[in-house]
Amino acid sequence: MVNLGADLWLQFILALDATLRVATPLILCAMAGIFSERAGIIDISLEGKMLLSAFTAAATASLMHSPVLGLLAGITVSVIFSIIHGFACITHRGNQVISGLAINILASGLTVTVGIAIFRQGGQTPNLARADRFAPTELPFVDLVSHIPFIGTIYRELISGHNILVWVGFLAVIFTSYILWKTRFGLRLRAVGEKPEAVDSAGISVSLLRYKAVIIAGVLCGIAGAYLSTAHGSGFVREMTAGKGYIALAAMIFGKWQPRGALLACLLFGFLEAIAARLQGVELPLIGAAPVELILAMPYLMTVILLAGLVGRAVPPRAIGQPYIKER
């Protein structure tokens, strides 16, 4: 009986552990989305920027044998595409959804095209050696603490053994809350997404603020991409983001454009994905084959239900999607 209890506990903790790993890129991208959309710029190109960064990071890490250089390269490319998005939406007042979509499609094509040209492996990068990736960091005293029942398991399986980018993901949430609600820059950034004409009349450049917001979003998407290919995985595979950028977008809406809410939504969506992975092919009592597809579709379904206003109400920033035209 004690054994069964401990085993179930271990299974549960392992599922939570998997949740953290799966949720990290979602969290980073959701925070990116919050920065961009709070400033009034719709960003459906989270997916594409993450994919571009995942490729660049893996390619660089593989060629230079350094995950840190890979991360920096991934961030750089992601930021370049953020600036392209800004150039289209802020400078040329283009349609923000179309620009984001263009970047996503461009990313799908560009990563595979360049990948084949460099590595000739059908669009993949070579498998990264251990030293070329972000390795898991074991926290101190694992051996000592792990003998304590329950808490030991939590410490050993859930808290210890993550790579550093998982922690960066959580720090990003604190960073986002702090910047947006505790600094003057954050106040202005939120104002520019609600009432840009007020910010403009205070003599502050709307364009510059919005550019800063999309660049921060680019940095966060870049970290998320590098996490996928050089920390969570060991190399780039074509289309490896597989809709994660859109799930992050859904989580951001689900969290009502608030960092804490988005974090919880990411953890929930990550948990669903972790559970689905564990239930693949498992026969459940009463239900039969586990409804894995249904569990995986839950984030999309829940977001539609929330947007329909059936539970709660998600109100986007007021000036979102509208290019700002300076009055003369």
Add this chain to the structure above:
Amino acid sequence: MNVQKPLPRWVDIGLIPVINVLVALFVSGIVVALIGENPFVAMMVMVKGAFVYDGSLGYTLYYATNFIFTGLAVAVAFHAMLFNIGGEGQAYLGGLGAGLICLWMDSFLPALLLIPLAIMASAAFGALWGVIPGYLQAKRGSHIVITTIMFNFLAASIMVSLLAGMLKSGGQMSPETRAFTDAASLPMIHEILQGLGFDVARSPLNLSFVIALLACVGVWVLIWRSRLGYAIRAVGQSPQAAQYAGISIERIIIITMAISGGLAGLMAINEILGVQHRVILNFTSGYGFTGIAVALMGRNHPFGIILASLLFGALYQGGAELDFEFSTITREMVLMIQGLIILFSGALSFMFQKPLQRLFSKLATDDKTEAAHG
């Protein structure tokens, strides 16, 4: 005062799209050159692959058929200022509609009854997948872009679970339905032409192409020659004025999304009834998203959409040829070109407009001063 005159019509609908495509091709050419291949050689390979080789034109037109349907779907919604990026999911569900009819009735209905029924089912299922986001936008204010994105993923989950579950045919591993009987096959164009005594090579081009052209005429009549089309354009251009004129905006949004979804759903007939003769996983392969590029390039006009579809059909078919000719360039190149075209003709559409406006108003004033002096 600096009021700029609108551009001449031929510049707006002719020159600007051409400039956009050329810039997109130019940027792609740079990428090809960076990869270490000759962009002009790659271009020639694509043109030959799309038009010159035996049967290649048929393939180009077969791809174009898909793009005409999804392009029309996006365009109709655009006229009401609705951005339907759910064409992919609507087409996917359209395939389910056509597939269910065929699986159910292909053993006892003759082709003459079965095919029209299947076509209607594909439009109906597509319309259903468009009308729900439309309803949510109209009645609940849920942003149509986000809901249609979610509906694409939901459609994919539904299709995966059905094709791997209930609809999977016994005795095989791959997630697809059983093959339909011959009654469910749309006539192939090369067979019809061969019957008439023409010597044409085999291609997957089928009767759907003709249906797509008819849909273009239908959309033209709808948008520019009907009361409903007038209401759709009124809602798109000035919702307040439309409301003041007694048009129900909510009703128009819902109807427009049903039509848009139905057109996207029809794309499935080309793939399911025309080529695959069964429902397979991911038969939409991104054609729904290409429809956005097609509508942007074609300026939301059926004639423009036909031209843009031909361009994209040629790119897809020519892109397949790249796979054979080069070890370093693949059809993903085409995806890149597509992304660039959406970027330049959609998101950056104002970039070339302003300089051209300046240029043409300068030309116009020069003419006037000359006339005055002369």
